[in-house]
Amino acid sequence: MRVRVCGGDTPHARPRQVTNDEMCEICEVWTAESLFPCRVCTRVYHDGCLRRMGYLPQGSAAELTETAHTETGWSCYYCDNLNLLLTEEEMYSLMETFRQCHIIPDTCLTLDDFLAYKHLVHKRQFERPMGEAQEERATLQFGALDPDKRGHVEWADFLSHESIQLLQKLRPQNSLLHLLTAKERERARTAFLALPRDPDGRVSQAECRRAQLAWFRKHPPDAPSCNVSISHVGPMSESSPSSASSKSQDKAPEQEEPRLVDWPSFLSENVAYILAARPNSPAVHLKPQG
Ligand SMILES: [Zn+2]
Ligand SMILES: [Zn+2]
Numbered sequence: 001m002r003v004r005v006c007g008g009d010t011p012h013a014r015p016r017q018v019t020n021d022e023m024c025e026i027c028e029v030w031t032a033e034s035l036f037p038c039r040v041c042t043r044v045y046h047d048g049c050l051r052r053m054g055y056l057p058q059g060s061a062a063e064l065t066e067t068a069h070t071e072t073g074w075s076c077y078y079c080d081n082l083n084l085l086l087t088e089e090e091m092y093s094l095m096e097t098f099r100q101c102h103i104i105p106d107t108c109l110t111l112d113d114f115l116a117y118k119h120l121v122h123k124r125q126f127e128r129p130m131g132e133a134q135e136e137r138a139t140l141q142f143g144a145l146d147p148d149k150r151g152h153v154e155w156a157d158f159l160s161h162e163s164i165q166l167l168q169k170l171r172p173q174n175s176l177l178h179l180l181t182a183k184e185r186e187r188a189r190t191a192f193l194a195l196p197r198d199p200d201g202r203v204s205q206a207e208c209r210r211a212q213l214a215w216f217r218k219h220p221p222d223a224p225s226c227n228v229s230i231s232h233v234g235p236m237s238e239s240s241p242s243s244a245s246s247k248s249q250d251k252a253p254e255q256e257e258p259r260l261v262d263w264p265s266f267l268s269e270n271v272a273y274i275l276a277a278r279p280n281s282p283a284v285h286l287k288p289q290g
Contacts, residue, residue, distance in 0.1 A: 015186040039073025082160040108152040144284035157283040202260035212288035215277035
């Protein structure tokens with residue numbers, strides 16, 4: 001494999017190290033105590049400070065200490081909440097949609113609630129009912145938001161999903177790239193450089209798609225103390241023959257040329273999924289298609 005160090009569209013050969021802050025974000029005091037880094041931004045925290053501020057809800061304290069220093073990492077309360085990425089106007093428009101589509105904030109949603117909502121939103125946007133393929137996609141998305149198969153989606157996960165969907169809809173992809181942190185860029189660069197590339201430094205479309213899924217491996221799949229991770233892996237690796245057949249109806253029948261993806265395209269085709277993978281929740285907030 002040839003690695004080109006310079007050249008306009010190729011990434012740097014070696015990902016840069018991103019330096020974390022030195023002081024705890026909450027108390028702004030430097031102590032010798034160990035600090036927990038956020039995997040998305042450069043902020044660091046004392047676990048005592050997080051607990052004192054109530055930022056460690058029940059159960060997540062163990063998760064923090066277990067994962068913050070591992071490859072998986074932990075997202076701080078700024079980065080965990082995708083809703084914070086919306087502007088005030090976007091937030092208003094989202095809340096207005098919820099109101100008009102009979103969504104009651106802070107409640108869980110069943111599959112029926114979720115589909116009814118998606119139907120209403122689709123009808124408002126396109127002035128025609130949602131097709132079978134889209135309903136199937138919405139059902140798959142519901143499953144991805146309910147990795148433990150409890151039959152409902154938590155409000156926080158629904159809100160994160162709707163927030164990233166709205167960002168995708170309202171903002172040009174270029175502006176989504178500005179939302180990426182240095183750590184996320186470097187992680188994407190590392191992932192890109194690990195893929196087999198052609199002499200021009202491009203990867204296959206299939207590898208690019210696979211990467212979209214890979215951002216969601218938030219918990220190590222074999223972590224014994226973290227049983228959510230096992231069920232979390234399941235639904236994504238299932239292939240759905242029915243969705244494949246319905247998708248082929250949307251597309252032209254002729255065989256497509258295998259497309260090659262350079263670094264800038266790789267990043268822009270992955271940006272929404274990288275952002276969607278920020279929350280600590282095992283839910284997949286934006287299910288990649290196909
Ligand atoms: Zn502190
Ligand atoms: Zn953070």
